[in-house]
Amino acid sequence: MIARFNIVFWFESIIHSYTQVFFSKNKILGVLLIITTFFDFSLGLSGLLAVIISNLLALILGFDRKYISEGSYGFNGLLVGLGLGLFYEPNTAFFVLLVVAMLITVLVTIATSGFLAKYALPYLSIPFLVGIWSVLLASRGFESLGLSQKGVYMLNELYASGEVWLVNTYHWFNESNIPLVVLIYLKSLGAILFQFNALSGIIIAIGLLIYSRIAFSLSILSFLVAYYFYLFIGADIDALGYSYIGFNFILSGIALGSFFLVPSKSSYLWAFALVPPMVVITAAVGSIFSLIQIGMYSLPFNMVVLIFLYVLKLRIKPNSKPEEVAIQLYSPEKNLYERLSNAKRYSNFKWQAIGLPFFGEWSVSQGHKGSYTHKEEWKEAWDFVIMDDDNKQFKNEGDFREDYFCFNKPVLASGDGVIEKVLTGIEDNTIGDSNLHQNWGNSVVIKHGYQLYSQVSHLKEDSIKLKKGDEVKKGDIIGRCGNSGRSPYPHLHFQVQQTPFIGSKTMEYPLSTYLVKKNDTLKFKxxxxxxKDAIIKSVETQKLMTSAFHFVPGRTLTFKVNDGTENKNVTWKVENDMYNNRYLYCSETNSKAFFVNDDTLHYFTLFEGKRDSLLYYFFIGAYKVLLSYYDNLSVKEQYPLHLLAPSGLRYLHDFTAPFFQYMSAQYRLEYISIDDDLSPNKIELHSSANLKLINKITKQIDFKFIIKNSRFASFEIKTNNKTIIAQCTE
Incomplete structure (x- = not known):
């Protein structure tokens, strides 16, 4: 097992060192890049040795194997190795110098990443620049190094390989009537790996297309903007050709248009808008570097990308467009589809949950920007009452406070916190009267966090038994609904605010989890x-559900699985990572399903691993589960498209996705049955995952979950061609 692990580690650390050059972890792209570098064997060997040495040095220095395997410490070394392999003949002095160069590059990588991490900025290829400039400038006096003639007699080198087709292909791409703009683009693409020919460029372009349609399109479009801007301003277009500096525009387009920023109209526009400044910077830097006779390489790319990313971090509203990628998935498409899903899923998400301040079913008599009192600085507030089936707030004639259904009902803490202010001793009004001098009536303000407070008002006289400084938990009774203050009839006023005073101006803040009742059906919010006028109720959790989804680190779940062809056992373990994110882990398939459980709601957030694993189906089927039970309740959600749509099916969609989408992936959960309302032992849930193409379902997966004795008894998966049944044995 250890030997296998080491092989996997070294394979990934090597191949990812190549793919990281294009901000990727795609192994097909990595293989194509390695092949491309070996068009010149000694150059390819120099690059490969540089990667191995760099990763080995990072390992010896004790850095995280995860980051080493991702290529984080190897890709700059690769570029230095390829550059040196281009300039010098391979001899003993060269290989010794290669080791020294890798040590410089790795140390600069670590130091630069540590420094820029304080500003949440990437180090890009800065270590490559420092490494190759240091060696090239210093080696002018190293007589043991022999200058290489690579590229001067390229056809002879290809003939020496014995592959005639390779020579013919090279000749076709470089000497045929390919449009100049295409030829320069392909050569610029190849130049990223120090391969100055169109054949290398087209292989890299194929790899880019396989890896990402968005990155591929941006590489072309950004280059075209640069090319035609050169023509427009009358600059020497040959500079793009003979110096191969065009790769700066290609890399910056991919980086800003799709990798560090969520692909969108805005990110594309900014990627294109920054091309002219980069042209100017490239010309200026080129003039300076020509004086010392050394290449500027990727310096313009590093300057423009780092400056722009730093500027974005200084914005007042960091979520403005163009929007930075929050969790990097190393795929422009995945980054985009996750963001599109999360924009709907977490559109109003706040880390500090504020819930409803009452039990049971209430109605919103006045909402935000209300018709009566919720105006101007106090517009983000709610008034709640209780209505009967006839939409009346009271019994009899409603002449007395006690006639109102909400009067004297418990008022709850809407979240954990500390009592900040208490105002009490104010009499309840008779029906129709208002106390304008003591506008808020009996009130309580709770501090939930930094600049986050909630206020309940118009409480019943003498119902508040708490004092300032008392700690409360969500759901604790803090008073009772009354009719004090500016309140002609009993109701509960509730607001969220940034300051600790009674009557502070309100702030727009969503309520975390609640149900909306309409036409005898419930919708989860x-x-x-x-x-206004919505009938809402707080969620009452079901112990059977909370126990089944109580995934604490260390818990193990074992299933007997039958897919119609074989029986096997599958085991998952609950673990958490260094950031305390919990996930289910299947060692057999090396799959992870990350989740959040706030004791009211279980929802999955991210899946890593094989799409044919049982864990993947569980992730899809239990994507979002309210830990309760209500008849006629359904929970809906939108998946990130890549979770359901195979890459081939969404191939064309990827090109248009930053601008418009015609495919979607939908989740729906339904609560089917419970065997006993008071003391249940069995609950059945059904869910479905649908892939839609222009509102037509093209793929559907159905799930059935049986929860029994406070654990998963079984779950069933039905696809178009098979049925999988998993019996849980814990």
Whole structure:
């Protein structure tokens, strides 16, 4: 097992060192890049040795194997190795110098990453620049190094390989009537790996297309903007050709248009808008570097990308467009589809959850920007009452406070916190009267966090038993609904605010989890804003559900699985990472399903691993589960498209996705049955995953979950061609 692990580690650390040059972890792209570098064997060997040495040095220095395997410490070394392999003949002095160069590059990589991490900025290829400049400038006096003639007699080198087809292909791409703009693009693409020919460029372009349609399109479009800007300003277009500096525009387009920023109209526009400044910077830097007779390489790319990313971090509203990628998935498409899904899933998400301040079913008599009192600085507030089936707030004639259904009902803490202010001793009004001198009536303000407070007002006289400084938990009773203050009839006023005073101006803040009742059906709301006249109720969790989804680190789940052809056992273990993110882990398939459980709601956030694993199906089927049970309740959600749509099916969609989408992936969960409302032992849930192409379902997966004795008894997966049944044995 150790030997196998080491082989996997070294394979990934090597291949990812190549793919990281293009901000990728795609192994097909990596293989094509390695092949391309070996068009010149000694150059390819120099690059490969540089990667191995760099990763070995990082390992010896004790750095995280995860980052080493991702190529984080190897890709700059690769570029230095390829550059040196181009300039010098391979001899003993060269290989000794290669080791020294890798040591310089790795140390600069670590130091630069540590420094820029304080500003949440990438180090890009800065270590490559320092490494290759240091060696090239110093080696002018190293007589043991022999200058290489690579590229001067390229056809002779290809003939020496014995592959006639390779020579013919090279000749076709470099001497045929290919349009100049295409030829320069392909050569610029090849130049990224120090391969100054169109054949290398087209192989890299194929790899880019396989890796990402978005990155591929941006590489072309960004280059075209640069090419035609050179023509427009009358600059020497040959500079793009003979110096191969065009790769700066290609890399910056990919980096800003799709990798560090979420692909969108805005990211594309900024990627293109920054090309002219980069042209100017390239010309200026080129003039300076020509004086010392050394190449500027990727310096313009590093300057423009780092400056722009730093500028974005200084914005007042960091989520403005163009939007930075929050969790890097090393795929422009995945980054985009995750963001599109999360924009709907977490549109109002706040880390500090504020819930409803009551039990049971209430109605919103006045919402935000209300018709009566919720105006100007106090517009983001709610008034709640209780209505009967006839939409009346009271029994009898409603002449007395006690006639109102909400009067004297418990008022709860909407979240964990500390009592900040208490105002009490104010009499309840008779029906129809208002106390305008003591506008808020009996009130309580709770501090939930930094600049986050909630206020309940118009409480019943003498119902508040708490004092300033008392700690409360969500759901604790803090008073009772009354009719004090500016309140002609009993109701509960609730607001969220940034300051600790009674009557502070309100702030727009969503309520975390609640249900909306309409036409005898319930709809679950997650961090949303109750609307006027909505009938809402707080979620009451079901112990059977909370126990089944109680995934604590160390817990193990074992299933007997039958897929119609074989029986096997599958085991998952609950683990957490260094950031305390919890996930289910299947060692057999090396798959992870990350999740969040706030004791009211279980929802999955990210999947890594094989799409044919049982864990993947569980992730899809239990994507979002309210840990309760209500008849006629359904929970809906949108998946990131890449979770359901195979890459081939969404191939064309990827090109248009930053601008418009015609495919979607939908999740729906339904609560089917419970055997006993008071003391249940069995709950059945059904869910479905649908892939839609222009509103037509093209793929559907159905799930059935049986929860029994506070654990998963079984779950069933039905696809178009098979049925999988998993029996849980814990």
């Amino acid at each position: 997650f961090f949303d804003f109750p609307k």
